[in-house]
Amino acid sequence: MRLDRLPTLRINPSETCTLHYNGKTSAGVAGDTVATALYANGVRVFGRSLKYHRPRGLYSLDGECSNTCMAVDGIPNVRAENTPAKNGMHIDAQNVQGSADFDWMGFMDKLDWLMPAGFYYRTLHKPACLWPFALKQVRKVAGLGKISPDFKMKGRYAEIYPTADVCVIGGGAAGMSAALAAAEGGLRVILLEARPWLGGSFDYRVSPYDGEKALYQRARELAAQVEAAANIRVFKHAANVGLYNNNLVTAFQVGPEGGAFDERYIEIRAASVVVATGCIERPLLFENNERPGVMQVGCAHRLARTYGLLPGRRAVFSIGHDLGLEAAVDLCDLGMEIACVADIREDGQNPDLLLALAEREIPLLRGWVAAKAYGAKQVKKVTLRTLEGSVKRQLECDLLVASAGRTPLTGPLTLAQARLRFDAHTGYFLPADLPAKMHAAGSLTGRNHPLAIEASGRLAGLKAAADCGANTAEAVAAAAARLSQLPGPERGTKLVMAPVKGRKSFICFDEDTTVKNIKQAIDMGFDVPELIKRFTSAGTGPGQGGIPGHNLPLFAARYQALAGATPVPTTARVPLVPTLLATYAGAHHDMCKRTPLDELQKRDGGVFRRIGVWQRARYFSEDFSCREEVLNVRNNVGMLDGSTLGKFRLHGPDALKALQRVYVGNMVKLTPGKIKYSAMCNEDGCVIDDGVVVKIAENDYYFTTSTVRAGETAEWFRYHTRYDGWDYHIVNFTDALGVINVSGPNARKVLQKVADADLSNEAFPFGGYREFVIQGGIPVRAMRLGFVGELSYELHAPASYMVCLWQILAAAGKEFGIRNFGVEAQNVLRMEKCHIILGVESEQRTNLLDLGLGFLWDRHKTETKTVGTVALRQVEADPARLRLVGIEMDDPRRAPRDGSILVDKRIRGYVCTARRSFTLERSVGMALVEAEMAALGTRLEIYEDECNGQKLAARVVPMPFYDPQGNRMRM
Amino acid sequence: MALTITCPVCGKRNGYEFRYGGEDKGPRPVEEGMTPRSWCDYVHMNACVAGVQKEWWCHKNGCGAWFTIHRNTLTNLEVEGVEVTS
Incomplete structure (x- = not known):
């Protein structure tokens, strides 16, 4: 079956694979794409079109249209022409009721008169109540693939961010020549190629390159040189999807089978870019121009030369470029019957090709074109006409190779905001014009001669090297001189469309847009290609405008020739080719930080939750009310890992000024050995952070921030002092130091056993800061704080000592029954004391005064320009703000969920934290309420999610709930 | 991100590494006599120049420094060696 001895093959016929399609297994070979494997098994209809359910087949072999979009292993809209066949793949046709060959919705094709351009914008809307029904029906009938709601994407997705001096887009002869030229002086070059191999349009062609070599041999020679160059990094099977200013190039690469990734995102930062994307074919517009069996020249030629598949038995060619003649000759030599070649051009053909056609007795009709294809599911017959339409002939065939000519792949250039001009x-x-440090080369520039293509690549590569500072002036001049001696851009065909009416001449396959639709749109006043595109949706399908891209503006200009319209291309946008969202999402590693005590806490049965960037032990039992943990702290002693706390050293001659700028409190009053609790506001007076500050020595301070603010604190300090030029340094110790909180009435007894300092209430009172050593070896900074409302020591020690310190404390506390408490127990404990957590008892709009923390603000230090104080002063008397209040539930065993709203006729506030308190045997919490409801004793109604209207009752009570005098933390 | 930014400490780097700090509005104003309106204008109102503007950036994933650059908001490219007179 396969032509398995061709030197141009990219398959390995001895290695087979099996695909499952339409209830049957199909055998492919190594190197096949899904499309070619199915084609080898006789599949001709690959799917049905969006609106009319017309049969569709292979057309370009590069995935430029949705014809061969199929569902592969549950993933819809996979471009079968670009997807390597893998063993065991399950393939399904799309938008069919039945099978691709026998689609029950096929009658839709007869209903095209019902669906003029933009029919869904203009009909089915009145009366409005009809629209939902119409929408449902339209969706049932039209569309591409379907995805199952519980589908889970498999695969490994990666991303890389390489940099290069020169990035070359396109691995054809021009691109490879450019890469080699740019790399000559040692610059780092990246070469991107969309196909799995280098070679471009040389790769499959056996025409002579020079006296000795064929084109494909030259391509392999260049590829070998490129692969051998140590400073050229080649990404194959990597389609360029984006090009941004500053020469940022993005691409998606398909990984090799069994490789480290299935697909990956590549973002290349290059100093200079060479665009050598080459040309695609310009589709020929005639009736039924997308019937299976109609395909482009390159598709037919590559099916034979690259995949070893003769595309048909008897072919008619309707072409407008020498490549068509070349393919006809070559396919004839490979054993296909060529009934006739109709060339749009009257003259200008390559004489060698004319001779070759004559030798093979292939009839050539000059100035003829295909006008209509016949055959229900596959081409059986074709009508050829002279260009002016006066004579026509019908020929039987099973393959119609049709192409109007070539058209450059200008996508990357438009993305780079190069202006495109139609060249007659x-x-x-x-x-x-091209943006700075960007060059175009190869057939994209209109050149067709193999030597000219290479020479233009070399010139572009040398110019790109010059952009990077290489001294290539002489080489550039030589390359330019050589290029000027080679054949320049060739005259191209002007024909867009055969002389037919165009009711079934498809300008866009993806969206089933016909020439007639374009005429309708223009007649309705949508005269510019961009508008026509949107109104008819031509070019908005998965092919990203590959098929209609240039035909649409050319046809529109011709149709409006009287009005003097010139062809203006529509704008290309990223991604230039369809890409998987999974690849955009990337590897999405869950990046989190773990404290030095992570392992120990896991061993102790910690249940971990994500808090900010950290994984923290939230519970230490399956009882998520934390009753035992809470009562143990209240009655005995507990230990908490507080290592996530932000910890900073601030020192230097201007350190105090910096503190004064960002903290609302007055830091002049700090004395060594004492801690000060304070807060930071933003410019709106809203609280962003709280923590304690300690003066270690003159111009040397140590302070803590909340867990979530640790990352931004240094930046915040520097931002708000950026104009001042103050001399201070801020050092982030968050990860370098760990924190253990020992809390409970027995805390002192535990700590005293291992500390070398006097910990009595007189020597180290509440609010004090001390530095001492634990068991003769571990230096700790200790603070007496009362966050949980008990006698409490917060020990800061180097992270490397933390495990040891924890074990020492655990051993010392054993006789007292010390045990872990987690973040949730701490949350309950501090809530009973009404100590706030920012972000829980506050949101973005909550200011210092709303929280009742006005006492932290020193209003007299105006000269420090403290951040937020201007706004605080201005809103001080504003009655329309929320207030933080304590609430007690009527039902002592039932606390509302955090975030539940407070309502009467409307929403009046919300619950920040509320818990059933086992210490108090009440259910209490804190809530932010409108000021008029903040008075003690006010009745509140709480609406909880899914409460079915059964509101919970509460009232405003004094804060704090536990130990209002604060005696216990001063013990 | 196509934008690159030249950090005075670390050199030219990818824009991903930086945090935008807003237009350069000059040092904090004298607080005396500020009305809520004028304060709000200082904090929240921007000139939104269509062209080259001076603005603050923080090299958050690098040295941590705050510095100003000139950027053309029309091309989203840093403009080197340009002094804005407005």
Whole structure:
């Protein structure tokens, strides 16, 4: 079956794989794409079109249209022409009721008169109540693939961010020449190629390159040189999807089978870029121009030369470029019958190819074009016409190779905001100007001669090297001189469309847009390609405008020739080719930090939860009310890992000024050995952080921040002092130091056993700061704080000592029954004391005064320009703010969920934290309420999610709930 | 991110490494006599220049320094060696 001896093959016929399609197994070979494997098994109809359910088949072999979009292993809209076949793949056709060959919805094709351009914008809307029904029906009938709601994407997705001096987009002869030229002087070059191999349009062609070599041999020679160059990094099977200013190039690469990734995102930062993306074919517009069996020249040629598949038995060619003649000759030599070649051009053909056609007795009709294809599911017959339409002939065939000519792949250039101008000589959109440090090369520029393509690549590569500072002036001049001696851009065909009406001439396959639709849109006043595109949706499908991209503006200009319209291409946008969202999402590693005590806490049965960037032990039993943990702290002693706390040293001659700028409190009054609790506000007076500050020595301070603010604190200090030029340094010790909190009435007894200092209430009172050594070896900074409302020591020690310190404390506390308490127990304990946690008892709009923390603010230090105080002063008397209040539930055993709203006729506030307190045997909490409801004794109604209207009752009570005098933390 | 930024300490780096700190509005104003309106304008109102503007950036994933650059808001590119007169 396969032509298995061709030197151009990219398959390995001796290695087979099995695919499952349409209830049957199909055998492919190594190197096949899904599309070619199915084609080898006789599949001709690959799917049905969006609106009309027309049969669709292989057309470009590069995935430029949705014709061969299929569902592969549950993933819809996979481009079968670009996807390597893998053993065991399950393939399904899309948008079919039945099978691709026998689609019950096929009658839709007869209903096109019901669906003029933009019919869904203009009909089905009145009366409005009809629209939901119509929408449902439209969705049932139209569309591409379907995805199951519980589908889980498999695969490994990666991303890399390489940098390069020169990035070359396109691994054809021009791109490879550019890469080699740029790399000559040792610059780092990256070469991107969308196909799995280098070679571009040389790769499958056996025409002579020079006297000795064929084109494919030259391509392999260049590829070997590129692969051998140590400073050229080649990404194959990596389609360029984006090009941004500053020469940022993005691509998606498909990984090799069994490789480290299935697909990966590549973002390249290059000093200079060479665009050598080459050309695709310009689709020929005639009736039924997308019937299976109609395909482009390159598709037919590559099926044979690259995949060893003869695309048909008897072919008719309707072409407008020498590549078509070349393919006809070559396919004839490979054993296909060529009934006739119709060339749009009257003259200008390569004489060698004309001779070759004559030798093979292939009839050539000059100035003829295909007008209509016949055959229900596959081409059986074709009508050829002279260009002016006066004579026509019908020919039987099973393959119609049709192409109007070539058209440059200008996507990357438009993304880079190069202006494109229609060039009448080539019929191409050519760049009128290129952005700085960007060059175009190869057939994209209209050149067609193999040597000219290479020479233009070399010139672009040398210019790119010059952008990077390489001294290539002489080489550039030589390369330019050589290029000027080679054949320049060739005259291209002007034909867009055969002389037919265009009711079934499809300008966009993805969206089932016909030439007739375009005419309708223009007649309705949508005269610019961008508007036509949106109104008819031509070019908005998965092919990203590959098929209609240039035909649409060319046809629109012709249709409006009287009005003097010129062809203006529509804007290309990223991604230039369809890409998996999974690849955009990337590897999405869950990045988190773990404290030095992570292992120990896991061993002690800690149940971990994510808090900010950290994994923290939230519970130490399956009882998430934490009753035992809480009561143990209240009655005995507990230990908490507080290592996530932000910890900073601030020192230098201007350290105090910096503190004064960001903290609302007055730091002049700090004395060594004493801690000061304070807060930071933003410019709106809203509280962003709280913590304690200690003066270690003159111009040397140590302070803590909340867990979530630790990352931004240094930046915050520097931002708010950025104009001052103050001399201070801020050092983040958050990860370098760990924290253990020992709390409970027995805390002193435990700590005294291992500390070398006097810990009595007189020697180390509440609010004090001391430095001492534990068991003769571990230096700790200790603070007497009362966050949980009990006698409490917060010990800060180097992270490397933390495990040891924890074990020492655990051993010392054994006789007292010391045990862990987690973040949730701490939450309950501090809530009973009404100590706030920012972000829980506050949100973005909550200011210092709302929380009742006005006492932290020193209003007299105006000269320090403290952040937030201007706003605080201005809102001080504002009655329309929320207030933080304590609430007690009527039902002592039932606390509302955090975040439940307080309502009467409308929402009046919300519950910040509320818990059933085992210490108090009440259910209490804190809530932010409107000021008029903040008075003690006010009745509140709480609406909890899913409460079915059964509101919970509470009232405002004094704060704190536990130990209001604060005696216990001063013990 | 296509933008690159030249950090005075670390050199030219990818824009991902930086945090935007807003337009350069000059040092904190004298607080005396500030009305809520004028304060709000200082904090929240921006000139939104269509062209080259001076602005603050923090090299948050690098040295941590705050510094100013000139950026053309129309091209989203840093403009080196330009002094803005406005």
